[in-house]
Amino acid sequence: MAKLAAREGEAWPAMEAGIAAALKDFRALGFVVSAGDWKREVNAVGVPLAIGTGGLAFALNCGGPAFALPAERLRSDVGPKLKRTAQAVRGALGL
Numbered sequence: 001m002a003k004l005a006a007r008e009g010e011a012w013p014a015m016e017a018g019i020a021a022a023l024k025d026f027r028a029l030g031f032v033v034s035a036g037d038w039k040r041e042v043n044a045v046g047v048p049l050a051i052g053t054g055g056l057a058f059a060l061n062c063g064g065p066a067f068a069l070p071a072e073r074l075r076s077d078v079g080p081k082l083k084r085t086a087q088a089v090r091g092a093l094g095l
Helices: 002-029 071-092
Strands: 032-035 042-048 059-065
Touching (some): 002 032, 002 071, 032 071
Antiparallel strands (some): 032 042, 042 059
């Protein structure tokens, strides 16, 4: 976090707040939502896919125009489906 703070400068407080919100969502829901955080007109949802060891990191995500993927739909529909899909992939791999 210190490296991000140093790199982002004045933008860091907003970024830090976004990271804290994402961690809170992940703990409560098992996925994270980005509603216009990257680009105002783009929303997305993502879930980790823990299938490797070491430094490997995988994720499943879905994003698109905010008018087609409103944040509430991501939270109530798409996010839970992605979470179940990640669980199914882990199960299919015997994990």
